[in-house]
Amino acid sequence: MLGANDGIVSTASLALGVAAAGAEHRTILLSCASGLIAGAMSMAAGEFVSVHSQxxxxxxxxxxxxxxxxxxxxxxxxxxxxxxxxxxxxxxxxxxxxxxxxxxxxxxxxxxxxxxxxxxxRARPTQAALASAASFTVGAALPMAVAAAAAPAQLIFWVALTSLAFLAALGTLSAWAGGARVWGGIARVTFWGAAAMAVTAGVGACLGVVA
Structure with missing residues (x-):
């Protein structure tokens, strides 16, 4: 769940930031693909090192x-x-x-x-690394697919909306699996996801104006 959440938030934020800066559709998709690969590798490397230490x-x-x-x-x-x-x-x-x-x-x-x-x-570094990379990739692929399908003029709206929906669904599933309050899980994950996307989009808009 954590890796998938990271994949959704980071890739959606990246797409919104680049789009708000006025980049072309192709550049947005290339940025998302690069973020997906880099994020998956980072998750795998970090998890491998951590679990190997354990x-x-x-x-x-x-x-x-x-x-x-x-x-x-x-x-x-x-x-x-x-x-x-x-x-x-x-x-x-x-x-x-x-x-x-x-x-x-x-x-x-x-x-x-x-x-x-x-x-x-027992600690299994390789298994943990592969699981983290896979979960991040699945999460990141969701907003990237929306960015690819959306019309450039509506990309920011649809990526933001669907990413929050994806986060809410994962929050629901995570809370249900852990026996916690569903609405609390949804509120936390959507709030921080929305905050991350808003900040990144704002920075992208500012940099786009400066450029």
């Missing part, structure tokens, strides 16, 4: 835990049992659970219950 931290934690298990397995079992006692298990049962889990997969047990690392939620 992955490095996770790997360092696992390496440290692996060494501790090798050097002091008894102490690690007591540590794991202590975690279960803190969660409400009786000491005898906690010792039994810790022993059985460590016999099955000691590192996985400590990663999950001590470090909070779930195998299904």
């Amino acid at each position: 992955q490095d931290t996770e790997n360092a934690d696992l390496a440290r835990e692996r060494a501790e298990l090798k050097n002091d397995p008894g102490g690690e079992q007591r540590e794991l049992a202590g975690l279960y006692v803190a969660r409400g298990l009786a000491p005898a049962l906690a010792d039994q659970v810790a022993a059985q889990l460590m016999a099955h997969d000691a590192l996985a047990a400590h990663a999950r219950d001590e470090l909070g690392l779930d195998a299904a939620a």
